[in-house]
Amino acid sequence: MEKNQFSIFESELRVRPDDIDMFNHVHNSKYLDYVLAARYEQMEKFYNMPWEHFTKQGLGWVVSHVDINFKRPLLMNDLMLIRTGILTMHDKGCSVQFEIINKKTGKVVSDGIFDYVLIDLNTSRGTKVTEEMIKAYSI
Numbered sequence: 001m002e003k004n005q006f007s008i009f010e011s012e013l014r015v016r017p018d019d020i021d022m023f024n025h026v027h028n029s030k031y032l033d034y035v036l037a038a039r040y041e042q043m044e045k046f047y048n049m050p051w052e053h054f055t056k057q058g059l060g061w062v063v064s065h066v067d068i069n070f071k072r073p074l075l076m077n078d079l080m081l082i083r084t085g086i087l088t089m090h091d092k093g094c095s096v097q098f099e100i101i102n103k104k105t106g107k108v109v110s111d112g113i114f115d116y117v118l119i120d121l122n123t124s125r126g127t128k129v130t131e132e133m134i135k136a137y138s139i
Contacts, residue, residue, distance in 0.1 A: 001083060001097050001111070007139050008085035009046050011038035012103070015078045025073035031110045032066065035098045038082035039114075047136050054118075059127065061116045064093070068112035072102065079103040086137055092126040093117040094137070 001008055013034055021027035044050035054060055074080060080100050087095040099111040120127045 001085060001099055002087060004085075004087065006086040006089075006137065007046070008083055009038075009042040011041050011082045011084075013037065013080055013082060015074050015076055015080070017076065019074075020076055025075055026078075028070060031068060031070070031100060034080065034082055034100060035084065035096075035114060036063075038084055038098075039096065042084060047139070049133070049136050055121065058121045060119050060121050061093075062119055063114055064117045065115040066112065068110060070110050072105075072107055072109040074100075074102060074109050080109070087113060089129065089134060089137065091128055093129065 015026055019026045019030045040051055043053075051061075079102075081103055082098065082100050084096055084098045087097040093116045096114045096116065097112075098114065099108050101107065102109050117126050118129050118133075119125060
């Protein structure tokens with residue numbers, strides 16, 4: 001992951017039976033779920049800005065683009081580390097880099113970037129990222 005002025009955080013998850021596809025490894029769509037679950041946890045735990053902080057203000061983060069690389073499979077019951085960190089922030093959103101690591105092997109199984117846009121939940125249109133948000137995310 002690219003080091004920059006933003007912190008990189010880590011969450012741990014385990015592969016569940018409903019994550020497995022017909023080839024006996026994690027279905028590719030589940031990797032997106034893993035990153036979103038990790039970000040949800042990290043927003044509350046590290047930024048002190050849980051998802052509900054935004055929704056109470058009538059705001060929400062939506063994914064506008066994902067670039068994901070699948071490098072190795074995850075299997076039933078594998079324990080993984082999901083590392084995420086803001087790559088860039090701009091006036092209406094941010095890019096979040098991630099990597100998923102198989103805890104047993106220490107190898108990266110997937111990595112990539114999620115682009116998020118901050119929206120006004122009433123209009124469903126992009127809105128400005130506030131100074132408060134930038135400050136909270138700049139740890």
